[in-house]
Amino acid sequence: MMSASVLKKMGLAIALVPAGAPAFAQEGGEDRRPRRTRVALGAQLVPSFPGSDSVNVRPFIDIARARGEDPFPFEAPDESSGPILARSNGWQFGPAVGVEGKRSRRDTDGLLPKVGFTVEVGGFVQYQLSAPIRLRTEFRQGIGGHKGLIGTVSADYVARDGDQWLFSVGPRATFANGRYNRAYFGIDSQAAAASGLPAYKADGGLQSVGAAAGFLYQLTPRWGVHSYAKYDRLVEDAGRSPVVRSFGSRNQISGGLALSFTFR
Numbered sequence: 001m002m003s004a005s006v007l008k009k010m011g012l013a014i015a016l017v018p019a020g021a022p023a024f025a026q027e028g029g030e031d032r033r034p035r036r037t038r039v040a041l042g043a044q045l046v047p048s049f050p051g052s053d054s055v056n057v058r059p060f061i062d063i064a065r066a067r068g069e070d071p072f073p074f075e076a077p078d079e080s081s082g083p084i085l086a087r088s089n090g091w092q093f094g095p096a097v098g099v100e101g102k103r104s105r106r107d108t109d110g111l112l113p114k115v116g117f118t119v120e121v122g123g124f125v126q127y128q129l130s131a132p133i134r135l136r137t138e139f140r141q142g143i144g145g146h147k148g149l150i151g152t153v154s155a156d157y158v159a160r161d162g163d164q165w166l167f168s169v170g171p172r173a174t175f176a177n178g179r180y181n182r183a184y185f186g187i188d189s190q191a192a193a194a195s196g197l198p199a200y201k202a203d204g205g206l207q208s209v210g211a212a213a214g215f216l217y218q219l220t221p222r223w224g225v226h227s228y229a230k231y232d233r234l235v236e237d238a239g240r241s242p243v244v245r246s247f248g249s250r251n252q253i254s255g256g257l258a259l260s261f262t263f264r
Helices: 178-185 189-195 236-240 242-247
Strands: 035-047 055-067 086-088 091-100 118-130 133-143 149-161 165-176 205-218 223-234 251-263
Touching: 035 223, 055 251, 091 133, 149 178, 149 205, 165 223, 178 205, 178 236, 178 242, 205 236, 205 251, 223 236, 236 242
Parallel strands: none
Antiparallel strands: 035 055, 035 251, 086 091, 091 118, 118 133, 133 149, 149 165, 165 205, 205 223, 223 251
């Protein structure tokens, strides 16, 4: 399944699949079946930065791998990049890597400080609740840029016919600490004096709620299409921010379309 991954916000969605990753326990010894690889390439629209009312067109790339005739593992379209390093009794663990685009002074009419491009590094935990339901949470710390902590909690209902088609849909909740929210949604006293906007301290907590859906369809044994759509609504301190009211939108929309090719 599509995943928004290494450079997700920049548009590069590269999904690393658990095949061959170490686990707590492996049944039946080493799997020597040949691997299949699926590569998708297309374009996506994503918010220019958190709280933006504009979108950027960015590349949409996805790579997935599977062994033998096993279906490609499900990956949500908006999850960060990172291989599964360990698994046990339905639980899976691994690193999560993403990025967040910059907000320039031009985006706020030159009135507020810029927020630099940010690499985010952290980890994820996911659990296969039952055959059609997967739960996942991930947290990432910003290195440079906003320097804050952001996390997501998600659930996905997955319907599929092997690799012929796959549909997923589920709710999302995003959380951020005060440092992250103040970078994008806060206005300190100095910025307030310079901009004429009211000072605003954005604390941490729930940042947005929404949903994501993805659809994959195999046109031929080799060629297929990937697509996804996502909607988030900024809430709490982020949603009440004068920055959003003056220069952005509480409604955050993303979507992408890609053509895929499968080879052995």
